[in-house]
Amino acid sequence: MPDPLERRIIEIIQGTLRKQGKEQNVLIRADDSMGTVAAWDSLSFMTVFLAINEAFGVNPDFDDAIHYTSVKALYDYLKGQVA
């Protein structure tokens, strides 16, 4: 059973990348990162990061944003917001 937070992160990344129109059927898995998904490139990186912050009501931490390039890193980032 996937963690609900992880599931939501995946939905948001997937939805954001699909909206960008680069790959309409892109599917994201828990172990994915910018290195494994072609559509999640440097141009869409900030859009994904902002979408995550927006969806979870979090003020973006731009200083460390460069590290949030995988589902797991985003998960840890959000977990850190509520710990």
Added chain:
Amino acid sequence: MSRVGQQTLLERMRKVVTERASRLAVREHGRAFTYAELGTMIEGVHRGLGRAGLAAGEPVGLLLGRSALAYAAMWASIGHGSAYVPLNTSFPRTRLRNIINQAGIRTVVCDEHTRDLAEALGVDTARLVSVAPVDCSADAAAVEQRWWQARAGGNVAYVMFTSGSTGEPKGVPISYDNLVAFVDNMNALIEYRPDDVCSQVCELSFDFSVHEIYLALLNGCTLCPARNVDLFNPAHYVASRSITVWIAVPSLVRVILNNGIPIGDSLERIRVSIFNGEALTSSLAAAWRDAALNTQIWNSYGPTECTVAVTAQRWSGDPEIEEADVIAVGTPFPDCRAALLDGARIVPTSAAADGSIGELLLATPQRFSGYTDTSLASPFVSDSRGAIYYRTGDRVRWRGGRLYHLGRVDDQVKIGGHRIELLEIEHRLRRCLDIESLAVIAHPARHPTELVLLIAAKSGPPALQAESLGLPAYMLPTRTIVLDALPTNPHGKLDRVALQSIAETQK
């Protein structure tokens, strides 16, 4: 048109803002606002609405999440005599446009995060009101405040859009008088103390948020809007904000209890827990009482059309007030007349035999006057003495002076506190998926927790995406079962009992 309700609300809020000026009104994550600052913020939005050319009585869309700005916008709208309409940013754009068109919204309050969305929804930039960064500066505070001077407008405080069986969301306008009646009834029953710290976890488009917001602010308490991320660790949110009044749907408590309470996070400061929106089982209530040792537990009930809640029942573990593990929703408020519809006969609960079952009817000062879409079927019935009742569609038992919720008489369900018309989902799916033979059921039948889509198809399950279907995420089936054909009863109608059984066996 009477403006007593509008004036009453504004005068009460002005009194709180004045008398508790230096006390915390809203505590967001990382920043907080006193009542004086909230008053300044209300004035800022109030003036912004005036500059945007808001006409008397014209509705205001709130494209905002849980925040001090959203609360300020609500009070500013009340000052203008304008109904506010919460626009949930997580809804698909097609649904938001539908709500904007139905409500006739031209003016929208937004913030820096939602401004782009407002423009994408077609709102004229001249009619966008944005008070960001939140202007509580000394200069702003020095401006004479006029938001509490009631401007003559309409009599509607807010409009909530709920799921509609016609395939479109339907608007429920709640008047100032309805809102005052609700606040007074709830205040008479459950004590709020000025030092209370109150949770705010419900989406603003869900009317339980009205309970959270108005009871907290009108009692001078501190209101703590949760960020969406907080809802993934609600125990930490409760503990870190020192919440004393906790208002939630039972599902959220289930999340806390399932996740376990993190070490160092204590729920002992909670002194009042109020539930609504779903069946509250005694086993869940007991587990919650064990987790939050000092809390009173209240179960409340009411349809959006009768302003959040018309009953409330305190639970202390007494098995007499539960049926099949589900706690009674309680006794109607003193000014609420309840009756049961038995066939065509209206039987007031005062005359009903103990144990009677029927559709619940409500005649109360909290009852709305009708949907924004006047072409919808009337939801009212009158008795021989001319009393007008709202037909709730809820099946109840009247026993021992209390109401017990038994389910629905139609295809509407509640999951996670969200009211969902199964027919609306089916209508959308048929149109968007181009599959005629389908059904959506709520499973399990009593007190459902999931939506299941059953389709007759030769191919695999279709992909369901909220945006393309124009449905909010909570209305998307979480499970799809593909069959050769859907079961029918001897009359050729869809056999929903058989569908339940299929959903049960094909987990």
